[in-house]
Amino acid sequence: MTDALLTITDLTVRFGGLVAVDRFDLTVPSGQIVALVGPNGAGKTTVLNCISGFVTPTNGAIQFAGRDLLRLPRNQRARVGIGRTFQNLQLFASMTVLDNLLTAQHSALRATILGGLLPFGPARAEDARARAHALATLDLLGLAHYAHQVAGTLPFGAQKLVGVARALVVRPQLVLLDEPAAGVMHADVLDLAASLRRWRDEVGTTLLLVEHNMSLVQAVADSVTVLDYGRKLAEGLPQAVLSDPAVLEAYLGSDGAASDATVVAEEAPNVAN
Amino acid sequence: MVAFLQVALAGVVTGSIYGLLALGIVLIYRTTGVLNFAYGAIGAVCTGFMAILMMGPRLPFGLALLGALIFSALLGMGLERSFARPVLRAPVFTKAIATLALALILETVAQQIWPQLSQAVHFSSPFATASVRVGGVYIALIDVVILLVTAGVMVALQLFLTRTKLGIAMRATADNQDAARLMGAPVGNISLLTWGLSAVIAALAGILLASRTGLMNLSFLDPVLILAFIGAVLGGLESLPGALIGGIVIGLLDNLLALILAGHSLGPLDISDPGIRQALIFGGFVLVLLFRPQGLLGQATLRRV
Amino acid sequence: MSDPASASPRSAPPSAWLRSRWAGWFIAGVGVVALLLVPSTYDALYGFQAGFQLHRISLIGIYIIAALAQNVLTGYAAQPSLGNAAFFGVGAYLLAWTNTDLHQPYWLGIVIAMVVCALLGLIVGGPALRISGTYLAIATLGLVLVTQSLLDLWDKTNGRQSYDLTQLPLSLGDDHTLYVFIVVIVVAVLFFVRNILQSRVGRAWVAIRDNEAAAEAFGINLTTYKLLAFVISALLTGLAGALYATWATTASSSSSSADQTIAFLAMIVVGGLGSIVGSVIGAIFVGFLPLLLQQLPAIVSAGPIRIQVTTLQSGIFGLLLLLALIFFPEGLRGIVDRAGLLMRRLLNRHIATGASEGVER
Ligand SMILES: Nc1ncnc2c1ncn2[C@@H]1O[C@H](COP(=O)(O)OP(=O)(O)OP(=O)(O)O)[C@@H](O)[C@H]1O
Numbered sequence: 001m002t003d004a005l006l007t008i009t010d011l012t013v014r015f016g017g018l019v020a021v022d023r024f025d026l027t028v029p030s031g032q033i034v035a036l037v038g039p040n041g042a043g044k045t046t047v048l049n050c051i052s053g054f055v056t057p058t059n060g061a062i063q064f065a066g067r068d069l070l071r072l073p074r075n076q077r078a079r080v081g082i083g084r085t086f087q088n089l090q091l092f093a094s095m096t097v098l099d100n101l102l103t104a105q106h107s108a109l110r111a112t113i114l115g116g117l118l119p120f121g122p123a124r125a126e127d128a129r130a131r132a133h134a135l136a137t138l139d140l141l142g143l144a145h146y147a148h149q150v151a152g153t154l155p156f157g158a159q160k161l162v163g164v165a166r167a168l169v170v171r172p173q174l175v176l177l178d179e180p181a182a183g184v185m186h187a188d189v190l191d192l193a194a195s196l197r198r199w200r201d202e203v204g205t206t207l208l209l210v211e212h213n214m215s216l217v218q219a220v221a222d223s224v225t226v227l228d229y230g231r232k233l234a235e236g237l238p239q240a241v242l243s244d245p246a247v248l249e250a251y252l253g254s255d256g257a258a259s260d261a262t263v264v265a266e267e268a269p270n271v272a273n
Numbered sequence: 274m275v276a277f278l279q280v281a282l283a284g285v286v287t288g289s290i291y292g293l294l295a296l297g298i299v300l301i302y303r304t305t306g307v308l309n310f311a312y313g314a315i316g317a318v319c320t321g322f323m324a325i326l327m328m329g330p331r332l333p334f335g336l337a338l339l340g341a342l343i344f345s346a347l348l349g350m351g352l353e354r355s356f357a358r359p360v361l362r363a364p365v366f367t368k369a370i371a372t373l374a375l376a377l378i379l380e381t382v383a384q385q386i387w388p389q390l391s392q393a394v395h396f397s398s399p400f401a402t403a404s405v406r407v408g409g410v411y412i413a414l415i416d417v418v419i420l421l422v423t424a425g426v427m428v429a430l431q432l433f434l435t436r437t438k439l440g441i442a443m444r445a446t447a448d449n450q451d452a453a454r455l456m457g458a459p460v461g462n463i464s465l466l467t468w469g470l471s472a473v474i475a476a477l478a479g480i481l482l483a484s485r486t487g488l489m490n491l492s493f494l495d496p497v498l499i500l501a502f503i504g505a506v507l508g509g510l511e512s513l514p515g516a517l518i519g520g521i522v523i524g525l526l527d528n529l530l531a532l533i534l535a536g537h538s539l540g541p542l543d544i545s546d547p548g549i550r551q552a553l554i555f556g557g558f559v560l561v562l563l564f565r566p567q568g569l570l571g572q573a574t575l576r577r578v
Numbered sequence: 579m580s581d582p583a584s585a586s587p588r589s590a591p592p593s594a595w596l597r598s599r600w601a602g603w604f605i606a607g608v609g610v611v612a613l614l615l616v617p618s619t620y621d622a623l624y625g626f627q628a629g630f631q632l633h634r635i636s637l638i639g640i641y642i643i644a645a646l647a648q649n650v651l652t653g654y655a656a657q658p659s660l661g662n663a664a665f666f667g668v669g670a671y672l673l674a675w676t677n678t679d680l681h682q683p684y685w686l687g688i689v690i691a692m693v694v695c696a697l698l699g700l701i702v703g704g705p706a707l708r709i710s711g712t713y714l715a716i717a718t719l720g721l722v723l724v725t726q727s728l729l730d731l732w733d734k735t736n737g738r739q740s741y742d743l744t745q746l747p748l749s750l751g752d753d754h755t756l757y758v759f760i761v762v763i764v765v766a767v768l769f770f771v772r773n774i775l776q777s778r779v780g781r782a783w784v785a786i787r788d789n790e791a792a793a794e795a796f797g798i799n800l801t802t803y804k805l806l807a808f809v810i811s812a813l814l815t816g817l818a819g820a821l822y823a824t825w826a827t828t829a830s831s832s833s834s835s836a837d838q839t840i841a842f843l844a845m846i847v848v849g850g851l852g853s854i855v856g857s858v859i860g861a862i863f864v865g866f867l868p869l870l871l872q873q874l875p876a877i878v879s880a881g882p883i884r885i886q887v888t889t890l891q892s893g894i895f896g897l898l899l900l901l902a903l904i905f906f907p908e909g910l911r912g913i914v915d916r917a918g919l920l921m922r923r924l925l926n927r928h929i930a931t932g933a934s935e936g937v938e939r
Pocket residue numbers: 015018020038039040041042043044045046047087270577
């Protein structure tokens with residue numbers, strides 16, 4: 001077992017009277033893909049929001065690469081090596097896809113406003129390198145044909161994939177993916193699975209994947225953690241966890257009529273909030 | 274003490290006029306999302322219409338008032354159909370600047386029809402000179418009228434919005450236009466009603482101010498309008514009582530500061546100057562917003578990711 | 579971001595990329611030369627009136643800078659501030675002060691105006707981090723009113739009727755020189771602002787406009803970049819104000835009026851938010867159209883009907899503004915964008931046919 005890159009201990013989040021996350025522990029080993037699954041409203045997005053700083057937990061600690069994450073302002077978390085996608089896209093909608101990926105490299109670039117004054121010089125050279133890097137990343141993910149299209153005009157599924165590219169472009173140590181496959185066509189989900197595995201194996205990226213699409217989870221996850229009402233319900237290898245009766249019940253309700261957990265994946269993408 | 278009361282009262286009275294205008298501003302802003310820079314022009318045109326009725330056909334005050342209020346309702350609804358509709362779906366800045374264009378057009382048209390109103394004209398009212406005495410404090414009759422009308426408008430609006438079907442539909446529209454439409458609220462008519470109603474309020478504010486000063490012209494509400502905007506924001510843009518309170522606070526502060534600073538100077542600097550007063554009020558206003566970015570009675574909106 | 583370089587089609591063959599890049603600079607160069615040729619054209623056209631006419635159109639340049647400043651703040655960094663006329667007035671007064679009272683060189687006055695306004699922009703930007711939307715717009719509108727009153731008070735305290743710039747360099751008194759001077763500054767400002775907007779900083783501003791949460795998730799410090807937008811905007815508006823005082827040879831508190839500040843917003847709204855071209859079009863529309871309307875004949879008579887046009891000017895302007903907003907709610911830049919697209923299509927077809935001919939031979 002490799003070292004833990006991310007360690008969440010005793011995480012609790014309360015929104016008023018609602019306990020969204022309840023004494024949750026999670027360890028994400030370096031270089032692995034950990035899936036976080038659970039029914040709607042289980043608190044998965046909230047966990048990701050704690051890691052990237054959009055939600056301040058009521059209690060608990062988060063360690064990342066030996067650092068106390070919760071003391072770090074959220075705009076510093078990209079710099080230390082955390083990237084993410086959002087369940088509801090949150091792309092830079094008016095920019096081209098290429099500019100989205102350029103902007104994502106913000107903390108990797110140095111140019112200040114003085115450097116930006118001229119159309120040549122080190123700032124432009126740096127920019128040109130970032131541009132080339134962004135195009136290479138799009139190429140790797142098979143999205144190069146979108147490069148010059150305005151992000152907000154793309155179909156939902158394509159925007160989801162652009163979101164993934166935007167998170168991966170700076171090669172962060174840890175990438176948080178919030179339902180990257182929701183609304184994505186089946187063929188593209190297979191490609192996505194291949195890409196994520198490749199990223200893990202060749203780049204060494206660690207992934208924390210929140211996903212309802214169980215075929216994607218099965219295809220890529222090294223381990224699965226199940227969250228229900230903010231609590232950890234099960235944890236372990238994908239095969240074992242996803243066939244656990246308690247997990248199926250949490251997902252499908254007590255009648256348990258449908259036995260195929262991927263039914264959940266067929267739900268309409270949740271774009272609310 | 275008496276002087277203080279006298280000044281405070283005058284402040285509340287001026288503030289009431291800001292507050293009335295702020296009410297109308299908030300009404301339109303909430304239901305149609307328009308930041309209405311033409312609101313002063315609407316009030317001034319209606320007041321001008323009344324002045325003309327009294328000067329030309331020599332109508333008595335009451336009749337002219339009735340005429341002006343009917344005119345204002347029609348004007349408001351006419352503007353909604355001709356102006357607000359076409360820009361309804363435009364971005365918020367576009368809508369705001371469009372009202373600026375509207376103000377220019379309104380003033381020009383009014384000037385063509387009533388050229389005499391481009392200069393200040395006398396505005397006579399039956400309350401002009403009378404006053405009443407309460408305790409040791411003299412109150413001009415017009416000031417009493419202003420307070421009563423303002424209170425009346427506020428109460429009537431609240432009753433309308435909370436007790437009538439139409440008013441409730443109007444609030445629903447303000448909260449969420451699409452949801453209100455789905456639930457069968459007549460959204461189009463509500464927008465019409467809002468513009469008509471707020472034009473009547475603008476006319477009332479203009480007529481009251483003109484009655485108080487005895488003068489008016491086509492741009493006499495412009496400086497007042499900005500104070501009304503500030504009052505509306507201070508109160509919280511979302512809330513009608515907030516708008517009224519915001520307006521009154523601004524008027525009250527202005528008068529009290531005038532009293533406190535009167536006759537003082539710092540070296541060559543005359544601190545009783547209105548500029549200093551404005552700066553102090555503005556400083557306080559920004560301070561309030563720093564602690565309550567949604568104004569005194571506004572509600573904070575949360576954004577989730 | 580519809581600016582040429584960011585839209586340069588990388589996936590197209592490199593020759594096409596080069597072509598579009600150089601084409602942009604070439605058009606800009608031609609434009610500058612044309613602008614610099616305007617004075618001699620006017621001499622030929624207007625004779626002894628040329629100076630007067632040049633002086634009038636110089637004003638457009640000043641408004642272009644102000645509109646650009648407003649657009650950086652509102653169109654790019656998405657800060658709906660109505661406070662820019664405060665810097666416009668302060669810039670004008672600072673130049674008058676250093677020039678008339680302190681007898682400092684002109685250029686030093688300009689620099690002081692810019693630096694002080696930049697600092698003031700930083701101060702105004704602070705509260706703006708907490709106050710947003712319409713609240714910010716009205717609060718900053720209040721700032722403009724206060725600034726106007728305080729400038730008035732300064733005039734009153736010093737017992738002056740008007741604050742004239744008495745020590746201006748003689749050459750700037752010449753309308754031809756003033757025109758060239760302003761053109762040069764405007765071109766420089768356009769050049770620098772364009773570069774900034776296409777750099778890391780410009781992208782950070784647009785990111786904040788598009789999505790604050792995502793911007794933060796990718797390491798953009800909202801505080802830094804919002805303040806930076808306020809500073810740059812105030813600096814440029816201060817420059818515009820100082821130039822305005824130079825143009826008018828006097829500083830007046832009406833530079834900090836509510837009308838003036840709303841006019842700056844109107845410029846970018848009618849021209850197009852988040853667009854350099856839009857700023858220029860908007861500055862011409864709002865800053866110059868009224869002057870143009872003044873040149874209409876005072877009275878138009880058709881048979882028995884006599885219309886006094888002079889009293890209609892502001893109404894006509896309002897009507898044109900309203901029509902522009904109704905038909906181009908995203909700004910008049912839409913016209914230019916469409917024209918550009920058409921041009922490019924024609925050009926491509928031309929090149930395509932030319933290329934295939936080449937192959938045949
Ligand atoms: N900022 C917030 N304020 C108040 N309540 C919140 C907030 N964010 C989330 N919640 C609530 O917390 C609970 C958990 O939400 P969360 O978004 O984490 O669920 P999830 O597991 O991501 O669900 P889904 O699969 O639908 O995305 C829900 O009941 C939600 O309504």
